[in-house]
Amino acid sequence: MVATIIDVAKKCGYSKATVSRAFASPEAVSERAKARIYAAANELNYTPNPIARAMARQKTDNITFVIHENQYPAILNPFYSSALEAIMQETMKRNYGLFVTTNDHVRLPSGEVSIKKHMDGVIIAGQTDRSSIESFCKQNIPVVVLNNLIQMEHLPCIAVDNYHGAKCAAEHLIQKGHRRIALLEGRFSPQIYHDRHNGYMDAIVSAGLTVDPLLIRDVDANELCAETCAREMLSCPERPTALLCTNDTIAVGAMKAAMRMGLRIPEDVAVIGFDDSYVSRVIEPELTTVRIDSLQMGKLAVEMLFRLIDGEELSKWYIEMPTELIVRGTT
Numbered sequence: 001m002v003a004t005i006i007d008v009a010k011k012c013g014y015s016k017a018t019v020s021r022a023f024a025s026p027e028a029v030s031e032r033a034k035a036r037i038y039a040a041a042n043e044l045n046y047t048p049n050p051i052a053r054a055m056a057r058q059k060t061d062n063i064t065f066v067i068h069e070n071q072y073p074a075i076l077n078p079f080y081s082s083a084l085e086a087i088m089q090e091t092m093k094r095n096y097g098l099f100v101t102t103n104d105h106v107r108l109p110s111g112e113v114s115i116k117k118h119m120d121g122v123i124i125a126g127q128t129d130r131s132s133i134e135s136f137c138k139q140n141i142p143v144v145v146l147n148n149l150i151q152m153e154h155l156p157c158i159a160v161d162n163y164h165g166a167k168c169a170a171e172h173l174i175q176k177g178h179r180r181i182a183l184l185e186g187r188f189s190p191q192i193y194h195d196r197h198n199g200y201m202d203a204i205v206s207a208g209l210t211v212d213p214l215l216i217r218d219v220d221a222n223e224l225c226a227e228t229c230a231r232e233m234l235s236c237p238e239r240p241t242a243l244l245c246t247n248d249t250i251a252v253g254a255m256k257a258a259m260r261m262g263l264r265i266p267e268d269v270a271v272i273g274f275d276d277s278y279v280s281r282v283i284e285p286e287l288t289t290v291r292i293d294s295l296q297m298g299k300l301a302v303e304m305l306f307r308l309i310d311g312e313e314l315s316k317w318y319i320e321m322p323t324e325l326i327v328r329g330t331t
Contacts, residue, residue, distance in 0.1 A: 067126060068126045086297075086299045123305055160323060163198055165274065165323030166274070170200045170244055185218050200244060215240055243269060243271045248289055249277075285330050292323055
């Protein structure tokens with residue numbers, strides 16, 4: 001027969017309420033009482049009912065990581081995998097559960113968003129919209145946005161200085177003597193897309209170069225689409241001598257196209273990525289890229305979320321992460 005909380009109370013000599021507090025709010029129970037209660041529970045093989053505990057505490061001890069379906073699965077995504085690892089580590093420290101899903105899976109036919117199991121908080125990674133966030137807020141679920149900026153009052157956002165990163169990357173190629181610099185733009189959230197685009201454009205204009213619309217292409221952020229696009233551009237009579245890619249996955253696809261066409265990197269064509277994900281260091285030549293500390297972004301996001309869950313006030317609602325150009329073999 002499965003032991004109950006009443007059995008534990010009889011065994012240790014404390015009231016049912018005290019035993020319940022020992023598991024739900026251990027800080028409210030003396031060390032002596034906890035020792036006797038836990039010893040009795042171990043002897044009886046008793047474990048607290050997580051559902052009943054959640055109802056009593058009005059908490060589920062679960063949070064959700066929501067990522068756009070185009071970036072899923074997060075655990076294999078070169079950028080989000082390290083952010084997710086940081087979030088996983090912090091949730092484990094707090095004895096919380098972590099659910100990972102996509103924005104498509106949480107959207108109802110009505111347009112509202114809902115997660116099957118109630119959550120104490122949500123981290124939304126990358127592309128999202130105001131209506132999704134407002135739906136969570138109506139359900140009194142705290143939200144933190146990671147790698148995006150949504151202009152809403154009291155909405156914690158952790159974004160990146162994408163403009164500076166893209167501008168530095170383009171300026172580096174210009175300093176290397178490149179004049180026909182192509183831009184392969186991934187279809188990311190508007191904030192990321194426009195900031196990286198504008199950084200490239202301003203660098204080109206500031207150098208007195210002509211902006212060639214044929215050198216600017218939108219691509220799905222995967223290797224195959226990037227390889228196809230780069231092959232088309234490199235097959236033109238006046239081909240680009242450098243490819244600035246707005247993430248490392250696109251850059252790898254571009255490198256494949258160049259090498260399969262018999263072009264040398266960086267002698268015939270230079271390539272720059274964005275993110276400094278692990279793929280930038282496992283390919284040869286190693287990829288010049290714009291570094292973003294996605295691990296730290298994950299840490300900050302989950303720290304902010306737990307502060308909101310605990311009812312604390314945030315000192316900062318917006319954090320912008322710096323970027324840094326890491327020069328390697330592809331330039």
